[in-house]
Amino acid sequence: MGFPALRPRKKEVPFIHNPHSGKNTPRYGYGKILADIISTPRYTYGASTLNELKSATREIHSLRSEIIGFCGGDGTLSLDLTRILREWAKTPSLPLPKILYFPTGTRCVVAENLGLMEHSADEFAKRIRYKIDHNLPFETAHLNPLKINDQYGFMYGVGMPASAVQHYYDKADYGCVDGNREYGLEEVLAAASQQVFGGDKAVKPPCRFTCRWDKASRYDGRCPKCGRELQRILGNKRFNQVVVEALWDEIRAKLLFRQSHRLLTKPAYAEIALPDGHEPPFAPYLEYTGIMCSTIESMGNHCRAMPLARQKPDHFMLRCMNLGFWGIVRMLPFLWSGMALPTGHAFDAVVPNLTIKFKDDTVRTIDGDLGTSRCDHLGIGPALEFIVG
Numbered sequence: 087m088g089f090p091a092l093r094p095r096k097k098e099v100p101f102i103h104n105p106h107s108g109k110n111t112p113r114y115g116y117g118k119i120l121a122d123i124i125s126t127p128r129y130t131y132g133a134s135t136l137n138e139l140k141s142a143t144r145e146i147h148s149l150r151s152e153i154i155g156f157c158g159g160d161g162t163l164s165l166d167l168t169r170i171l172r173e174w175a176k177t178p179s180l181p182l183p184k185i186l187y188f189p190t191g192t193r194c195v196v197a198e199n200l201g202l203m204e205h206s207a208d209e210f211a212k213r214i215r216y217k218i219d220h221n222l223p224f225e226t227a228h229l230n231p232l233k234i235n236d237q238y239g240f241m242y243g244v245g246m247p248a249s250a251v252q253h254y255y256d257k258a259d260y261g262c263v264d265g266n267r268e269y270g271l272e273e274v275l276a277a278a279s280q281q282v283f284g285g286d287k288a289v290k291p292p293c294r295f296t297c298r299w300d301k302a303s304r305y306d307g308r309c310p311k312c313g314r315e316l317q318r319i320l321g322n323k324r325f326n327q328v329v330v331e332a333l334w335d336e337i338r339a340k341l342l343f344r345q346s347h348r349l350l351t352k353p354a355y356a357e358i359a360l361p362d363g364h365e366p367p368f369a370p371y372l373e374y375t376g377i378m379c380s381t382i383e384s385m386g387n388h389c390r391a392m393p394l395a396r397q398k399p400d401h402f403m404l405r406c407m408n409l410g411f412w413g414i415v416r417m418l419p420f421l422w423s424g425m426a427l428p429t430g431h432a433f434d435a436v437v438p439n440l441t442i443k444f445k446d447d448t449v450r451t452i453d454g455d456l457g458t459s460r461c462d463h464l465g466i467g468p469a470l471e472f473i474v475g
């Protein structure tokens with residue numbers, strides 16, 4: 087008994103990873119570890135640029151693979167899926183591959199919605215490897231992405247969501263790359279004892295230098311203490327800073343009877359047209375502090391801001407509002423828990439498509455990546471089958 091000669095071996099799940107992602111974080115090199123568990127060097131594709139990603143997906147498409155693996159955060163997921171779906175669109179008769187996605191980025195909201203965050207990525211990879219080797223069936227979950235013009239993603243945001251992402255990156259503190267690393271207690275103690283007792287000079291204690299975003303140029307992008315490159319400090323800490331900065335801006339404005347800077351609630355001007363037969367045909371406002379479209383309910387940290395996202399097959403949820411900062415604060419319990427908002431505070435709809443025309447070039451976010459647009463057509467992408475166990 088033998089297998090047909092040309093059939094690819096089961097072990098060979100094509101795997102894409104970005105060899106440079108997570109540089110200076112504990113996640114650096116994680117993609118390679120996952121690739122080694124799930125694939126072989128022959129079918130592992132390092133893609134750190136869009137062109138490399140394009141040629142990797144093209145080659146994987148020509149393999150007619152049933153599964154495609156990759157890792158990263160929400161932004162990478164959106165980029166990779168966009169390339170994969172564009173490639174597979176060339177052969178409509180060829181079924182889409184199953185998606186084997188490992189959430190390894192700073193923000194993994196889509197993975198949270200799929201229930202992929204319960205185990206570490208390498209535990210998950212080993213479990214899938216075992217199933218492949220023993221020919222066991224996978225557990226899968228179906229999820230449609232949004233199609234925004236010719237791009238695919240799961241969360242679309244204008245106004246508050248986009249301002250938050252923009253502010254998150256723009257005004258982030260800079261720190262010495264060493265300060266971004268998470269040191270274990272042992273490592274710190276070893277470094278400290280070497281400082282006191284001498285020994286190998288190669289191990290230095292971690293440098294904790296940080297400075298404000300506007301001071302980084304003063305130091306020429308180099309740490310004045312140790313000379314290493316200065317980098318933006320992001321992650322949950324930065325996310326909390328954004329919330330506190332916006333809150334202080336609004337409180338200061340209240341105390342001084344001044345207009346706030348509206349760090350998060352700067353309005354966007356847009357006309358949202360809903361599909362034929364939908365009443366009302368237009369969303370009610372022209373000025374919005376937030377427009378959100380999504381095919382997933384939770385926006386991360388268990389905030390169920392889009393409760394109707396998966397209510398109807400091949401539809402997505404639109405939620406738009408023209409609430410000021412304090413209005414949003416008052417609505418927060420509703421926004422968080424997924425309860426319906428009191429009437430008049432927001433406009434919700436479940437639609438298969440819609441068109442947003444902006445008055446000016448407007449910044450919007452797709453899965454945490456920023457872009458500018460004048461007009462966006464939103465529809466629903468094909469159902470994707472994610473391997474979840």
Ligand SMILES: [Zn+2]
Binds near residue numbers: 262293295309311312
């Ligand atoms: Zn330093």
